[in-house]
Amino acid sequence: MDDGTHHSDHDHDGRRTQAGHAGHRKGGATWGTAAKATLHCLTGCAIGEILGMVIGTALMWGNVQTMALAIALAFVFGYSFTLFAVRRAGLDFRTALKVALAADTVSIAVMELVDNGIIALTPGAMDAHLSDALFWTALLGGFAVAFVITTPVNKWMIGRGKGHAVVHAYH
Numbered sequence: 548m549d550d551g552t553h554h555s556d557h558d559h560d561g562r563r564t565q566a567g568h569a570g571h572r573k574g575g576a577t578w579g580t581a582a583k584a585t586l587h588c589l590t591g592c593a594i595g596e597i598l599g600m601v602i603g604t605a606l607m608w609g610n611v612q613t614m615a616l617a618i619a620l621a622f623v624f625g626y627s628f629t630l631f632a633v634r635r636a637g638l639d640f641r642t643a644l645k646v647a648l649a650a651d652t653v654s655i656a657v658m659e660l661v662d663n664g665i666i667a668l669t670p671g672a673m674d675a676h677l678s679d680a681l682f683w684t685a686l687l688g689g690f691a692v693a694f695v696i697t698t699p700v701n702k703w704m705i706g707r708g709k710g711h712a713v714v715h716a717y718h
Contacts, residue, residue, distance in 0.1 A: 581702030584711035588654040589694055591628040595620030596662070597686070601677065610673045618659050625655040629714055636717040650714045657700050658693040665689035
């Protein structure tokens with residue numbers, strides 16, 4: 548794609564149309580586009596991470612095992628949201644998986660590093676129970692900080708045609 552121009556695309560009926568993704572042009576990613584991509588990623592990560600915490604706690608696992616499960620599920624759910632969307636657009640599973648990995652790996656990794664770092668560094672949060680306000684405050688606070696830190700990362704990547712910008716070729 549040329550800087551400053553819209554790329555051509557096909558609509559769902561196969562007709563040529565202007566894609567209208569001005570927020571996804573190389574070098575021209577908007578903050579709104581980056582925030583949407585980050586929120587999309589955060590949703591999958593949050594579902595996976597909370598589910599992992601609940602499962603690990605219910606099974607009375609230690610902190611390391613529970614956090615490992617939560618991180619693994621954050622990646623699974625984060626990727627699955629994108630995978631579902633691009634499969635629905637008609638991609639075969641293998642191609643859709645490649646798109647999801649390209650679109651979300653850096654975003655999920657940054658988000659998980661920040662979020663879990665905050666939880667690990669918050670005194671008492673690792674030993675808090677699901678019924679404790681400290682657990683939820685640290686977790687939700689970690690998500691909020693991860694969103695703030697990951698949004699500029701996504702803006703930078705989208706502006707270079709990487710990350711979430713890869714998904715928009717299939718919208």
